[in-house]
Amino acid sequence: MHTPHRFRLAWRLLLRDWRAGELRILFAALVIAVGATSAIGFFTDRLQQAMAGQSAELLGADLILQSPRPVAAAWIAQAESLGLRRDEVLTFPSMVMHGPGMQLAGIKAVGAHYPLRGALRISDTPYGEERNAEGSPPPGEAWVEARLLPLLDMAVGDSLSLGDRELKVTRLIAFEPGNGGNLAALAPRVLISRADVEAAGILGPGSRVTLHYLFAGEADALVRYKAWLTPQLEPSHRLIDVREGRPTVGAALERAERYLGLASLAAVLLAGVAIAMGARRYSERHFDVSAMLRCLGASQGDILALYLPQLLLLGLLGSGLGVVLGAAAQGGLFLLLQELLPARLPPPGPLPALLGLLTGLVVLAGFALPPILRLRQVPALRVLRRELTPLPLRAWLVYGAALGAMTLLMGRYTGSATLTLSVLGGAAAALLLLAVLAWLLLRASRGLRHGAGVAWRYGLNNLWRRPWSGAGQILAFGLTLMAMALIALLRNDLLSTWQSQLPERAPNHFVVNVLPDEVARFEEFLRRQNIESAQLYPLVRGRLSAVNGVPVEQVLAPGDDGGGAVNRELNLTWSDTLQEDNAIVAGRWWTAQDAGQPLISLEAKLAERLGAGLGDTLRFTFGGSELEAQVASLRTVKWDSFRPNFFVIFPPGVLDAQPATWMTSLYAAPSQRAAMAQMARDFPAVTVIDLERLMAQVRRIMEQVTLAVEYVLIFVLLAGFAVLYAALQASLDERLYEGALLRTLGASRYQLRAGHLAEYALLGALAGVFAAAGSELIAWQLYTRVFQLEYAFKWPLWLLLPPIGALLIGAAGYWGTRRVVQRSPLVVLRTL
Amino acid sequence: MTGTIVTAEAVGKQVDIHGGSLTILQDVSFTVAAGESLAIVGVSGSGKSTLIGLLAGLDLPSSGRITLAGEELNALDEDGRARLRGQKVGFVFQTFQLLPGLTALENVMLPLELAGHADAAARAGQLMQRVGLEQRLDHYPKQLSGGEQQRVAIARAFATHPAVLFADEPTGNLDARTGGRIIDLLFELNAEQGTTLILVTHDDKLAGRCGRRLHLDAGRVVADEQSQ
Known part of the structure; x- marks a missing residue:
């Protein structure tokens, strides 16, 4: 066939299929998928920019270069030439x-x-x-x-x-x-x-x-400037951007990004399932057409040339519409949340739109292409023998490629190999589990057949007779439920982690510079005024100068300032008790016998950067004197806890010779402002640092993240419904035909409806079990490996998901199959 | 057109079923001369449809040779046989097999477009007129009656001036009166274009109109009779 003819015919077939509703599921799934992912993309993009902007407000700039001396004029000129x-x-x-x-x-x-x-x-x-x-x-x-x-x-x-x-x-x-x-x-x-x-x-x-x-200035100018400047920095220079500037804000941002990334993964995955189902139905409904075309002389190449342009066009149109929808959806959300968001938001960049288009095409290629490619292999003989179908594809090859493409896409979305791999690992494990479940389903429904009434038997038979269709639907519904469960789970857990990180009466002031002879009087003052405070810690200023005798500058990787701990004075302290939110990861905390011994407890990440472990010796400089101490333990520290925290802790009795002042953090209620003023008068040397404003900013950021998360949940649900719809559509033809036959044979509408209900309720319940197992597995991976949270067996999943699945899928299936009894059997039997 | 258009030599067909093998056709040999009309008759399961599928190159025999319009089918690959079908063969089916997404006219245009004809629409229009459906050009198959659909299918089958027309129970889904008209139309066009006609049927009346009848029973040719 000549090329213009091909395209004309392809276009005509596409139009006809569109008018006949053949493409609606596929197209809708694609639009929802791309709409969801690009809405998330746009939203994340703007939110990240906004959050970065708010953090910048705390910093007073986007980027700060600190130096003890004036820097080269060229550095300033470069910034100016970049428009900063x-x-x-x-x-x-x-x-x-x-x-x-x-x-x-x-x-x-x-x-x-x-x-x-x-x-x-x-x-x-x-x-x-x-x-x-x-x-x-x-x-x-x-x-x-x-x-x-x-x-x-x-x-x-x-x-x-x-x-x-x-x-x-x-x-x-x-x-x-x-x-x-x-x-x-x-x-x-x-x-x-x-x-x-x-x-x-x-x-x-x-x-x-x-x-x-x-x-x-502009984000990319800043990035370029940072990239240009970083290699030229000297050890005495310090470059602070929004992320590094304030650990609290940085951690919140990072978690938010990871979380939204994960949610978008769930949407992409679900969309792929919906599209695969839609494409499969589309392909199967075109077996006859392909056979006829083959019979009329079309080559395999002609068949491909007919359907591939259709797929491409569909992909471009669907993805384009999805991007537009996504853009509108995120705009609507920002409009709704005006109160909570910064007044001026940066407009979304073009990247999410491109990523959306790319996502659409990749998902379509990965999931819709294999069934469409099958059309090429429809035997011409099918025109005489309708039962002939093309050979199944080599699924490993095609879906392997799709999986690879998805992995890349996910990696691009999450920017984290760990997150991508753990989600994909969960999906693979879920597939294995599914095979077992499908097999169990077969067994169970065979057994159930004998005890059940005719309606239930009919419904369960439907599952039993179509094990692969049943398995596919369990996978789809299970994935939807799993995504929902996982997101609800993470959202609640993540929020509660955040909440516990910022409890209602979190410390809101730091008090420093309490003189040694005032410590007892100060503690008495806090007690009298009923002000809650943490323990008072002595504060000794010292420099870390060497590790095992090697100067610290040579120990660190070039450009690493040890997280700010190395090139400036460190706040050293001593204590006989470990702070409650610190945890020993190696070695042991000291006992009373260790008092006065030159030992230290070192923060674990700093130890890693210094290449120092248990038993290594660190040298500290205090004004004129020096002190060497051996690492006795490594600790993890929650820097964002608003409590006094230290890189280096000594046992009591080692630093006694050094001049020290004391510090603590405390919570002062708004009604205790007078007491705080009194403190300033009674202890003139004491410095009080008000954290309330900083914390208010952090709270606002977290509120925004929470809302974003809820919004993303809606999109994942939408994608889930697309799967549900596609799955219902996929089996509708067969059901229509069977329903018509059964009604012709005397089955009542009630019996058919009850059968459908039974089938879908069971399917939903099984999908619920599947989802519970899958969520448990993935959540465990995510908690322990990505978010570093404590993990406990999530038993409510197992209690809630099966009934939710039965209810949701049962109702949807009942509704989706209503046409089976609404259409006259005669009409059905004549058209099919 | 003279000479032999179809040759079957010792054609056999087996299919694998549940590990065993089922013989559908066995040692079938005959030739069909150009312009001849041949009815393949026999009871259900005698192998009629399988034979017509093999003759048309929709499938390959397990043994023996089939030559269609001078080309040995075994020597052609799937795409080669598709090309041959496009050039030399027309089909009419019991279930009409029109593409539901295309109008009546577009269905008739389809083989012409596949063969690369520039004037597909004009030629299809003439054929639609010839089968008496010039008022139905833009109707979709489901808007047409069974008889009308079969007329569209006949127009489609003759669109490319095929050397051989295969018909599988062309009247099987139609009432006697409509079926009679379809048979008339089929033979009229056959005569006009000098096409070779090979059809499978249960319909004695239809078989009687053909110049020759090949009787199949359990996969073997049991009789090959010429009409008087």
């Missing part, structure tokens, strides 16, 4: 004075553009009403933390002196981007204009000044 906005901030400690009072303060000198992201929050009176600041302090003014006022016995409107410069205190800082929960900033903050720094004449050679280069 920037500002420079200097921080240094300095004494500030008011009248007779003197206080060490953390000076922060900012440029006119500070902050690049987010806003300074200020108030006019201590702990008074807050508002966003417009800009930053003008020259001649100082904005200070409220806790500085009692220390210097001054009020807003007074002046303080910094070096040679008199600065008028005009505002109080309530929240300062770039300082959220940063323990390095112990001294009260004084925010001034950079122009005042030179005038004050306080910075000379050797000053302990840190330069912060703040950058903000």
Whole structure:
């Protein structure tokens, strides 16, 4: 056949099939699949951007480069050439004075553009009403933390002196981007204009000044700049982006991404099943046409040339529509959730749309192509002998390729090989389990036949007679239920993990700089004021300088700063008890006999980076003195617990010679603000760091993630319904024919309906068992290997899923087969 | 057209069933001259449909040789036989076998398009007129009566001027009156185009219209008789 003829004929057949409704299932499944995945893609894309933006607000920039010295001009020029906005901030400690009072303060000198992201929050009176600041302090003014006022016995409107410069205190800082929960900033903050720094004449050679280069701009410009800059960094430089900047926010983001990735996997997998079923039905309904075409002289190539363009066109149209639907769906969601989401959201990028199209084509190729390829092998003799069907395909080859493509796609979606492999592993295990289940079903229904009434016998016979169709449907329904269960499970568990991570009365203040002779009085104060606090920990500042005698810079991989633990002073502590959320992973925690021994307990990840294990020796430098200590245990630490946490812990009695201050975290209810003010007056040296704002931000991020998760659940359900519909359609022809025959033979509508109900309820119950087993298996993998959560046997799955399956699939099957009794038997027998 | 158009030499067909082998045709030999009309008759299960399938190249014999329009079928692969069918063979079936997705006219156009005819629509239109369905061009098969569907199928079968027309119980699904008209039409077109006609039937009236009758019983030719 000539090519133009082929395409014309292909197009005509496609149109006719479309009008006759032959393609609706396939097309609908594809649209739902691509709609779901690309909605998730768009949503995740924007949410990630939004979440990154919010974290940037905490940071005050998208990217910060810290350096003890000015950096090369070329670095700045490169940032500017990439179109990044920037500002420079200097921080240094300095004494500030008011009248007779003197206080060490953390000076922060900012440029006119500070902050690049987010806003300074200020108030006019201590702990008074807050508002966003417009800009930053003008020259001649100082904005200070409220806790500085009692220390210097001054009020807003007074002046303080910094070096040679008199600065008028005009505002109080309530929240300062770039300082959220940063323990390095112990001294009260004084925010001034950079122009005042030179005038004050306080910075000379050797000053302990840190330069912060703040950058903000388009995501890919930032990525490029980061990639350009990273190889040139020196050990003293530190590059902080949204992820690394704040461990709490970073962990939440990472979990959110993984979770949404997993949900999109479930949707892709389900869609594949629906499409495979639709394509199979389509293919089977075209056996006759193919046989006739072969009979009329069409070659195998002609048959392919007829159906492949149809498939491609269908794929492009369906995927395109799916992408449009996905875009609309995510837009609708953002509209609905306006209240909870940042006011300005970045528009979705083009990548999710491309990925959506690609997903559609890959899924179609993987799942619809094999049955369509079968059409080519329909024997021409079928025109005389209708029972002839083409040879089954070499399923391993074709589905193996599909599986490979899906793996790639999933990998692209999740960005995690572990996640992809564990889901695929679960699917493979589920398939094995399915084979056993199908076999058991055969046995069970054979036994049940004798005891059951005629309607049930008819229904169960349907399963027994079509074991492969039954097995296919158990797989489909089981997968749907499994996805639902898995998502519900993870969602609840993930949320409860998050909730327990942020309990109602989580610490909301850090208190540092409690002087040694004030510790007892401070504890007494907390008791009297009824303020809950963690244990008080001594804080000793020291540097990690060598591992087994090798300088630490040589131990670390190039560019690794040991998670910030190495190139700056470490907060060291001692304790005789292990923090409750820390866990020993190697070695042992000390006993009373170890007091005074040069031992340490080292945080496990830092140990890994340092290549240090049990028995290795670490050297610490304290001002002039040095100390070597042996690693006695490795610990895991929950950095996002808002409790005091340490990389290195000594036993009591080792660090006694070093100067120490004490710290803790505490929870102060809103009604205890007065007590906090009293604390500032009673303990002038103590620094209180308010975490509430930081935590509020984190809570908001988690709320958004929760909503996103629920939204994604809806799409997975939709994909599941597509599977259900496709499965019902797949067996409808046969059912129509049989139903008509049975009714001709005298079966009542009631008997037929009861039979259908029995069949689908049993199918649903079995799918429920299948789903429970599959979810258990996958959840176990995910919990232990991906999310590192505790796993316990999920018995409610086994109780709930079978009845839910029976109810859901029974009802859907009952509804979906209603045509079997609605159509006149005569019409059915004549058309089939 | 003169000479031999179909030759069957010692044709046998066995199929494997449940591990054993079932013989459907055994040692069937005959020739059909161009322009002849041959009815293959016999009881159900005598092997008629299997034989017509083999003659048309829809399947290959287990033993023996079949030559169709000068080509040895065993020597051709599946696509080669499809090409031969497209060029030389027409079919009419008991169940009509029209493509449900195509209109009556498009069904008739189909073999012409497959063979690459540029004027498929015009030629199909003429044939539809010839079978008296010029008012039904845009109807779908399910909108047509059984007799009308079979007329469309006949138009389709003659569309490519086949050398041989195979018909499998062409009147089997039709009432006697309609069947009679279909037979008339079949023989009229056969005469007009000088086509060789090979058909399988139970219908004595139809068999009687053919110039020659081949009687099958249990897979063997038991009689080969010419009409008077």
